[in-house]
Amino acid sequence: xxxxxxxxxxxxxxxxxxxxxxxxxxxxxxxxxxxxxxxxxxxxxxxxxxxxxxxxxxxxxxxxxxxxxxxxxxxxxxxxxxxxxxxxxxxxxxxxxxxxxxxxxxxxxxxxxxxxxxxxxxxxxxxxxxxxxxxxxxxxxxxxxxxxxxxxxxxxxxxxxxxxxxxxxxxxxxxxxxxxxxxxxxxxxxxxxxxxxxxxxxxxxxxxxxxxxxxxxxxxxxxxxxxxxxxxxxxxxxxxxxxxxxxxxxxxxxxxxxxxxxxxxxxxxxxxxxxxxxxxxxxxxxxxxxxxxxxxxxxxxxxxxxxxxxxxxxxxxxxxxxxxxxxxxxxxxxxxxxxxxxxxxxxxxxxxxxxxxxxxxxxxxxxxxxxxxxxxxxxxxxxxxxxxxxxxx
Amino acid sequence: xxxxxxxxxxxxxxxxxxxxxxxxxxxxxxxxxxxxxxxxxxxxxxxxxxxxxxxxxxxxxxxxxxxxxxxxxxxxxxxxxxxxxxxxxxxxxxxx
Numbered sequence: 001x002x003x004x005x006x007x008x009x010x011x012x013x014x015x016x017x018x019x020x021x022x023x024x025x026x027x028x029x030x031x032x033x034x035x036x037x038x039x040x041x042x043x044x045x046x047x048x049x050x051x052x053x054x055x056x057x058x059x060x061x062x063x064x065x066x067x068x069x070x071x072x073x074x075x076x077x078x079x080x081x082x083x084x085x086x087x088x089x090x091x092x093x094x095x096x097x098x099x100x101x102x103x104x105x106x107x108x109x110x111x112x113x114x115x116x117x118x119x120x121x122x123x124x125x126x127x128x129x130x131x132x133x134x135x136x137x138x139x140x141x142x143x144x145x146x147x148x149x150x151x152x153x154x155x156x157x158x159x160x161x162x163x164x165x166x167x168x169x170x171x172x173x174x175x176x177x178x179x180x181x182x183x184x185x186x187x188x189x190x191x192x193x194x195x196x197x198x199x200x201x202x203x204x205x206x207x208x209x210x211x212x213x214x215x216x217x218x219x220x221x222x223x224x225x226x227x228x229x230x231x232x233x234x235x236x237x238x239x240x241x242x243x244x245x246x247x248x249x250x251x252x253x254x255x256x257x258x259x260x261x262x263x264x265x266x267x268x269x270x271x272x273x274x275x276x277x278x279x280x281x282x283x284x285x286x287x288x289x290x291x292x293x294x295x296x297x298x299x300x301x302x303x304x305x306x307x308x309x310x311x312x313x314x315x316x317x318x319x320x321x322x323x324x325x326x327x328x329x330x331x332x333x334x335x336x337x338x339x340x341x342x343x344x345x346x347x348x349x350x351x352x353x354x355x356x357x358x359x360x361x362x363x364x365x366x367x368x369x370x371x372x373x374x375x376x377x378x379x380x381x382x383x384x385x386x387x388x389x390x391x392x393x
Numbered sequence: 394x395x396x397x398x399x400x401x402x403x404x405x406x407x408x409x410x411x412x413x414x415x416x417x418x419x420x421x422x423x424x425x426x427x428x429x430x431x432x433x434x435x436x437x438x439x440x441x442x443x444x445x446x447x448x449x450x451x452x453x454x455x456x457x458x459x460x461x462x463x464x465x466x467x468x469x470x471x472x473x474x475x476x477x478x479x480x481x482x483x484x485x486x487x488x489x
Contacts, residue, residue, distance in 0.1 A: 251479070272480045274401045279480055295479040299402075299448040345475070350411070354398075356452040356475060359460055 009082055016088040019101040021110045024048070024075055033067045033074045036107075037087045040142070042079065046117040048110065051077075053141065056087050063091060065138035070097050077103035077110070121146060127219070131173055144333045145173060149219065151332045154178040154241040156229060156257065158209040160317030161247030161271055161324060163195035168325040170213040170220045174332070177213060178241060180225040181205040192314040229253055231380055234260045243328050246270040247321070251298040256380025258283065258291035262367045263374045267338075269327045271320040276313050276348040278320040281339050281358060282327050285367060288340035293361040316348055395423050396473045403476065406433035420451060421464030423474060438476070450477040 003011060024034070034051040036043050043053040054062045056078075067074050074097055076084040084102040091097040103110070111117060123131065123142060127149075134140040134148075151174050155162045158181040166177055183205050185196040193205075200208040206224035213220050225237055229248075234256055238244060244261060246268050248254050254270075261268050267284040270291065283290050323344070330336045345354040362368055366378070394414040399407055407413060408431070415430070417423035424445075428435040440446055444464075451458045452475040458466045468474070 274480055277401050277480075295448055295450070297447045299446075299478050343477075345477075347411075354455075354475065356450075356455045356477070357457060359457060 009085065012085050012089050013102075016085055016092065017101040018081070018085070018104045019075060020104050021113055021115060024077075024103050024110070025115055027073075027075065033072060035063070035066065035074060035076050035087075036078070037076050037084050038078050038107075044120055044122050044142075046107070046119045048077065048107065049116055049118045051118075053143075054138075056083050059087050059090060060095065062138045063095065063097075067097070070095070071099065073099040073101075075101050075103055078106050080106040080108050082106075127173075130217070130219075134172070139335045140333060144335075147332055148173045148329070149175040151243070152176040152178065152241045153243050153245060153328055153332075154180065154238060155245045155247070156180050156253075157247045157249070158193070158195060158205040159183075159189065159247060159249070160192045160273065160312065161321040162209075162245065163193045164318045164321035165245050165247070165325045165328070166209055166213060167195055167216060168322060169328060170217045172325075172329055173217065173219055174328075175219065176221045176223060178223040178225060178237070179206050179209050180227065180229050180237060181209075182226050182228045192312065192317050194318070229257070231256060231376075234379070235264075235376075238266060239264060241266060243331050244268045245324050245328060247272075247317075247324070252380060254291060255298065259366050259374060259379045259381075261285060262290050263371045263379070265371060267331055269324045269331070271324050273312050273316050273320050274310055276316065278316055278323075278346040278348070279343060280320055280323050280327070280346070281343045282331070284331075284338070284340050285371070289358045289360045290364060290367040292366050293364045294343065294358050296361070296365075313348055316346075319346060319348070394470065395468045397423065397427055398473060398475045400476055400478055400480070402478055402480070403434060403437060406437065407431045417468060419462075419464065419468055420453060420458050420466045420474065423468050424451070424464070424476075437478075448479055451475070452477065 028049060034048055036047050036051045036053050037056040037059060039055050040053055052066050054066060076087050078084040081102060081104050088100045088102040091100045120142065123145060128135065131145045134145050135142055153169055153174050155166055155177060158166060158179050169177060184202055185200050185205055185208050187201050189196060190198060195212045196208045204226050206226045210222040210224060213222055227233060229237060238260060244266055246257055248257065262285040265285045267282060269282050271278060271280040327338050330338050341358050343356050343358050366374060394416050397413045397415055399411055399413060404410065413427055415423045415426040417426050424438055428438060438446060438449055445451060453461060453466055453468065454473055
């Protein structure tokens with residue numbers, strides 16, 4: 001005869017290991033994986049500090065992303081210790097997790113004992129709808145979405161690269177987007193700068209970009225800088241941003257940006273495009289090389305395409321800008337392997353992506369030193385590039 | 394013959410080719426062989442002293458030759474050299 005519900009629960013509990021909340025509290029600081037198997041709405045009312053939310057119905061499909069190592073200790077809990085008992089048996093019996101325990105008494109007993117409960121900032125119901133496809137990815141979830149909403153990303157340029165990057169970061173719910181651009185929208189921009197529109201030709205790019213961003217996602221705060229970035233304003237503008245997206249079109253600014261971001265330890269997702277070719281790398285100060293490690297010196301004018309107007313395949317900044325947006329999201333969420341110490345070379349005509357390694361230069365004039373030692377005068381120190389460009393005509 | 398990938402800014406100096414083959418037992422020889430066929434690349438790659446210019450990186454397959462043996466790094470027949478000068482640009486064209 002089939003067992004009754006209470007009988008089955010007794011049987012299950014006799015087959016699994018349970019752990020007292022007092023011991024779980026001790027283990028919190030040791031980085032043991034703690035999984036809340038209640039529904040997401042219950043999780044939102046408060047959970048153990050650092051716990052991951054995997055509702056029991058999604059346990060089998062999501063546990064591996066949260067706890068890839070099956071020999072690692074895992075503690076499951078629910079409201080009272082019953083659902084987590086069933087879940088513990090599933091992980092141990094069906095999925096081969098070797099060290100699974102269910103917390104006795106659940107979060108109810110945890111609270112009775114006076115232990116700390118973390119209350120996550122809840123997404124509004126509209127946000128849950130808007131970002132639902134993020135919430136379904138275990139690597140993002142509500143916690144990751146909150147990180148995106150809290151993030152501040154600065155885009156240097158609302159041009160070819162900045163257009164797709166800004167649109168997709170806005171769509172992803174990056175909470176603050178700063179945009180530096182002193183140009184107006186020109187008809188010749190619209191072959192690739194998809195954040196602008198024909199009717200906005202002649203208006204400042206920062207205003208045009210803001211309109212498109214707000215039309216897509218009113219959650220995003222846009223901070224406009226209708227200026228050209230230079231040594232006099234860079235430190236003030238970039239301070240406080242979490243990630244900078246670099247699509248600048250000239251070498252002096254690129255070196256200036258490098259030096260200032262190393263000093264402030266802000267990661268830069270950098271891309272450049274020409275014709276049918278694109279390059280991308282992530283420069284994360286002191287974790288990997290900086291731009292000066294890659295190119296100690298700028299090229300002379302005849303090898304420097306940025307001196308004048310150049311052609312570019314209209315879709316190419318879309319491709320490269322979205323690779324940048326992807327790297328930005330990864331940096332904010334702390335997932336995957338960002339392109340740190342690697343330079344990706346995209347050849348659109350050949351449809352190939354080649355990768356070369358970039359090493360930290362132990363003699364780098366900037367990042368081989370402590371950030372506090374980098375002086376204002378050194379920021380962007382650079383041979384007289386305007387003279388080079390003038391010489392090139 | 395090793396394969397050399399030519400970056401956009403150097404293509405005008407090699408008749409528009411995106412890829413070339415050149416002979417040589419090491420990186421320096423291969424690049425000098427290319428420069429002999431395409432003299433316009435000589436001053437773009439090498440300083441007057443015959444060193445690789447500091448603003449040009451050369452990779453043997455995926456590794457920077459500066460962390461290998463520089464121009465003396467041995468090159469095999471099936472190897473690929475990537476020449477990479479610094480490139481700036483969202484779209485310079487936007488700057489009218």
